[in-house]
Amino acid sequence: MSTRITLDVPESAFSALRQNKAEFAAELRLAAAVKWYELGKLSQEKAAELAGVGRVAFIEALDRFQVSPFQVEPNELAGEADS
DSSP states (O other): OOOOOOOOOOHHHHHHTTOOHHHHHHHHHHHHHHHHHHTTSSOHHHHHHHHTSOHHHHHHHHHHTTOOSOOOOHHHHHHHHHO
16 A cells, blocks of 8 residues: 655756656655665655565665665664674
C-alpha cells in the first residue's frame, strides 16, 4: 500500500535539473531517502523502500551523494578500536 502526496513545484525546476516530471519525482524521493538515512532517521532497508529502489541501488546512490553506507559515529569507532 502506498500514499500519494502532491507537491507544488515550479516548472523551472524541471528545466534547471534537465529532468522530466517522472525523473524529478524519482530523484526527489531518492534525495529525501538518502538525507534521512544520513541523519539516522531511516535504515538502509526503509530508505531504499522510500526511494523505490533495491538496497544495492540505494547503496550505489549513497556513493553518488557522497554519503557513507555505514551509520556509525566516529566516537563509536574510536571506542571499538580501544577494545
